[in-house]
Amino acid sequence: DAGVTQSPTHLIKTRGQQVTLRCSPKSGHDTVSWYQQALGQGPQFIFQYYEEEERQRGNFPDRFSGHQFPNYSSELNVNALLLGDSALYLCASSWLARASREQYFGPGTRLTVT
């Protein structure tokens, strides 16, 4: 049973550039949530996708956008990168159709903005 996978593992970008991160949910899961985790802190919720739509959004600017595909995989896009966007980006999947509140995380993508 494949768990949550994310790509790439690490990424280095320059201020002002754009980045796309990818996530494949755990087998059988239909919902993907994205989190940003700064060093030494707990994750912060960015947004959640279900049925290819953004269901809920945290306190993040419009520079952060996402997409969910028919196979439930998801992308996180960040435009006009700032130094403060450097963080570990985590994807979590869950089974909303079963009203499951458990979220399972991937290993994350470490983004460094220089």
Next chain:
Amino acid sequence: GQQLNQSPQSMFIQEGEDVSMNCTSSSIFNTWLWYKQDPGEGPVLLIALYKAGELTSNGRLTAQFGTTRKDSFLNISASIPSDVGIYFCAGQDLDSNYQLIWGAGTKLIIKP
């Protein structure tokens, strides 16, 4: 962003000791989740709690959903070296619609 109050921030323990940590919230939660995160990895779900007063175990780990629905506790019995890591609590309040709100973590360190 909103965070839970998680304590202690860090713990230095001897192998074999029992460990306790807790999280409190200013709002009522309907779910508490406890995760462990190792360096460079994503959080791993340890225990999920869904009802006030619920007590759930996973091996040497035991967690409780506080009766006020505003707190939760995690205990680790007879700690071993692989318990080292950062433990996070995460909760869902009635209005968050599956969004997880996180504590800042408790770092567990084994004394040499």
